[in-house]
Amino acid sequence: MKKTIKFSTWIKFILVILIVLGIGGFIGYKYYQDYLYKQTNEYKLLELGYTQEEVKLFLDKLEDDQETNLIERTNELEENGYREFLPYFFKCDYFLYDKLDLYLDEVITKKKDFFKYKEPSTYNFDKLVSIVNSHANEEPYTSTRKSDISKGVAMIANKHYQLGDYAPDDLVAIPWKYRFGGANDKIELRQEAYDAYIEMWEAANQEEEIYLLALSGYRSKVEQEKEYNYYKDLRGEAYADTIAARPGWSEHQTGLAIDIYSKECSSATTFKDSKTYKWLVDNSYKYGYILRYTEGDEDITGYHYESWHYRYIGKELAKKVHESKLTYDEYYAFYLDK
Ligand SMILES: [Zn+2]
Structure with a gap:
């Protein structure tokens, strides 16, 4: 017991x-x-006064080191009056954290007047992100940035990437049947772009009885200089800049750009209303070509809308760019410039 x-x-x-x-x-x-949670960036961001929604946005978009950087910089951003703009930028599809300072510079210094009259919520931040990503906020023809030739047919050429003396070594002359001019005129493209153009020509011809005609292809730096100077001598530099690219900066120098019209229509003003244009816009990407200077994108491409200017970038990439609905400048900046 x-x-x-x-x-x-x-x-x-x-x-x-x-x-x-x-x-x-x-x-x-x-x-x-609790101790562990207080070590997280989520907690630190909330402690800095960001809302739950903002913190979720930041965590979705940022890598660990970028989150730490944002935490460290928050006071400075606050002092400079930048903090309120952060959510607007983070909501943009093509926002790149590495370019945050450039976005903020652009919005604060250059667009200052804009905000006197409008609320930030009404401002097109997506456009601003695109412009900064593709360097279009910089003064044209002032960058020392070089086109990356190693990217092959995907190489970029615009007013912010120099081609310098680049000259392709696989140019092929387009036969008379497929182009404007006399029997002795020469319009050339790089081999791959040439093959794709002929394939596209045949398809357009079979599907819609369209007879594509190339007006211009490869232009060497020297030829571009002649063209640019012609307009410059005529009415000055500012005028020439609206018509032709400066030598060393034209996409035609890559041997991958082509100006296309057709038997049906060869007018720069009415080509955009032609059957040929419609076919090209819907189908050129299948052959690796994209309409390069699209309507309404002048502030990104740096060129007025050109319904006749197409650029070869290869079939696979052209399909992606076509589906993204981005200009090539934006696509390149976000996906390829690494
Ligand atoms: Zn052109």
Whole structure:
């Protein structure tokens, strides 16, 4: 009898110990969890006064080191009046954190007047992000940035990437049947772009009885210089810049750009209304060509809308660019410029 009582006392004692340990452990565990949470960037961002929604936005878009950077910079951003713009930028599909300062510079210094009259919420931040990503906020023809030739047919050529003296070494002359001019005129493209043009020509001809005609292809730096200077001599530099690219900066120098009209229509003003144009816009990407200077994108491409100017970038890439609905400048900046 005595032994049994002693045994149950022990049981009770052990139970009490277990309960105490359990509760203690639970509290300790909770403290530990709490401690761990306070080390997270989510907690630190919330502590800085960002809303739940903003923090979610930041965490979705940023890598760990970028989150740390944002935490460290928040006070400075606050002092400079930049902080309120952060959510607008983070909501943009093509936002790049590495370019945050450039976006903020652009919005604060250059668009200052704009915000005197309009609320930030009404401003097109997507457009601003696109412009900055593709360097279109920089003064044209001032960059020392070089076109990356190693990208092959995907290489970029615009007013912010120099081609310098680049000259392709696989140019092929387009036969008379497929182009304007006399029998002795020469319009050339790089081999791959040439093959794709002929394939596209045949398809347009079979599907819609369209006779595509190339007006211009490869232009060397020297030829571009002649063309540019012709307009410059005529009415000055500002005028020439609206008509022709400066030598060393024209996409035609890549041997991958082509100006296309057709038997049906060869007028720069009415080509956009032609059956040929419609076919090209819907189908050229299947052959690796994209309409390069699209309507309404002058502030990104740096060129007025040109319904006749197409650029070869290869079939696979052309399909992606076509589906993205981005200009090539934007696509290149976001996906390829790495
Ligand atoms: Zn052109």
